[in-house]
Amino acid sequence: MANVEIKQENLVYAKPRLITNDEMHYCPGCSHGTVHKLIAEVIDEMGIEGSTIGVSPVGCSVFAYRYIDIDWIEAAHGRACAVATAAKRLYPNNMVFTYQGDGDLAAIGAGETIHAAARGENIVTIFINNAIYGMTGGQMSPTTLLGMKTATTPYGRDAQLNGFPYKIAEMMAHLDGATYITRQSVHTPANVRKCKKAIRRAFENAMAGNGYSMVEVVASCNSGWKLSPVDANKWMEDNLIPAYPLGDIKSTTLPK
Amino acid sequence: MKETIIIAGFGGQGVLSMGKILAYSGVMQDFEVTWMPSYGPEMRGGTANVTVIISDKRISSPIANEYDTAIVLNQQSLDKFESQVKAGGVLIYDTNGIINPPTRSDIEIYAVDAAAECARLGQAKLFNTMILGGYLKLKPIVSMENVMLGLKKSLPERAWYLLPQNKEAILRGGEIIRRVR
């Protein structure tokens, strides 16, 4: 691409400083890129890029470590919260967060996630919930809705055959060590702004030593859902958000 | 000098700690020692045993299949270990609860009625040091001074106030041990 000089008066948008120049591998319409941007902005605004450690998952966001200019540890599938626990305990003044999808967190990594929260680890989990396995090609995840078609539920998720979906954020809110649990989305500009505030609040909560925080982001996977980006957002509004309602679920301090 | 001892009985009788006191006493006297337990679910009522080896040379194997001395504190242990005492070796037991006493004639057999003596004194917890006292009377391989140092090292600091009465028990064990055959 030709290097075009943009005049200051014409500049309407700039890539956040901490987003790297690596070309993103995400599909057009995917929510990951937006959430990455928000995290990069929050880290920059808090002035903590030198002391932040990100833990990336296995799943579509496995390469999150290519895109934000901070130190990253790539965790084994599901183990991000265990990895983050150690990093944070060894560097208590650092900001340590995990970035995980619903396959990584809610299926194989449910145990590590619950126990990190129960211990009140001062870490943040950004949980991208698009109700499907993206990277492996669109299989059922624990948060796949009943009736939803995926590669492993070709006739729609059937409770008798596949069990029921479950609500991670609500479940996590039961844990004493988890003090800030919220569910957000990034499918409209207003929601993007709210989501950024939530991420900032979660990061501040962790740095204040107030236990575990989770920002669940109800997200779009238009490729996995086999919809156009616009139709995917519409489908999300009509189906996913009613099942996983947005807003703060818990905001408190650690029990004495 | 090399002395290989098996101490066996019920969990809760202080079998493992008796072995530890003896082994620590050996350390205090500059001997080489090993303490090798049968480990596992040795809660009260289960069986426990420990092999203690005290030597003036490097100890090769920490396990043995015959012993210079067996200290057996219940019937099961007596049944199991009587045959594993070396010819000419020593078997020490407490007669309490023993229905079938030892029968070998090629070993020296001694009894320490420590359970009865402790019951008389109302001091059940001194049982294992009293037995140990009986053993040390027969085989004074470590000095009393080092036994007391070993005992102190074996106990957490909060239990050090018990040292004088344990010393009494060790001495009493030496008085009540008797040759059976």
Add this chain to the structure above:
Amino acid sequence: MADSDVRLMKGNEVIAHAAVRCGCDGYFGYPITPQSEVMETLMELRPWETTGMVVLQAESEVSSINMVYGGAATGKKIMTSSSSPGVSLMSEGLSYLAACELPCLVVNCQRGGPGLGTIQPSQGDYFQACKGGGHGDYHMIVLAPASVQEMYDFVSLAFDLAFKHRNPTMILADGAIGQMMEKVVLSEQQPRLTDEEIAERYGDWATCGKGKRKKYNICTSLFMNSEDLEEVNLRLQAKYRRIEAEEARWEAIMCDDADYVVVAYGSSARISSAVVELAREQGIKVGILRPITLYPFPVKPIADLAARGVKGFLVAELNAGQMVEDVRLAVDGKTPVEHYGRMGGMLFTPEELLQVLKDKLIK
């Protein structure tokens, strides 16, 4: 009277004391018999109040090895301990640690298997420790202590080797060494590295926060491009060849004039060493070759003995025959190599072993 710093301790207890005293930064573990005293002792010692060492009981071995991974990635001196079934659960994590070339220490206090098996001692995990265990082509450096003092000394040695080669290191002990008490001399307290020292020393790889670095660090084992992954593998293999050339350790006891050599490690070497005394009393010249590193395996001393004309080797292990394969490779058919093993938590006695040696090699 003995020096007051000489203590009588269990193998498992000294692992904990050694960790604190060598300046370990973090222990993450999960209870399992027969090694639970490691974490119990650490919790009793409360090192977070003295050296600042982190000690954490995880919810599983899967979690604890991934905590080790996370901690080691930040450049800190990190360890865990477990026993056989727990180490199986850690195998995935060990592969990641090896792939990312992270220094760390894993203690396996082996028990009998397969499956839930028994809590009694075994050496059934030799293959798992030395030949992989997890997926992919990798090696850990494996040390086999044969005494409580070696349990203590090898903690510091293991960390030195781990950081020297940026490679996970395992202490492969067993329930017998872990539960046994012996005299041990404790070393002086070493300081932990400061965060600044870590950033300085390991700044080219440690993901401890970018700090003043220009380039950010990534700890990953994902290489979607086959050429890249082959290159990573070639680099790892080159490192393993270097480790094989530099780090093989062994002890030879009475091997110089020996007609027969028992090869044994850890607790079985300890038991076997009594065979030398017994055999020589009967006029049979027996020696012991004790591998101290199981990986790298001490090939040379065994090959040299075979070349010198030793009449036969007896490999004594508490398993069905694992290390014997490495001995046979080293001997390369020059002389008979026999195996004797007990399993299920059974130990052999020196007398038993001598009889086997006579039956199998002297006839």
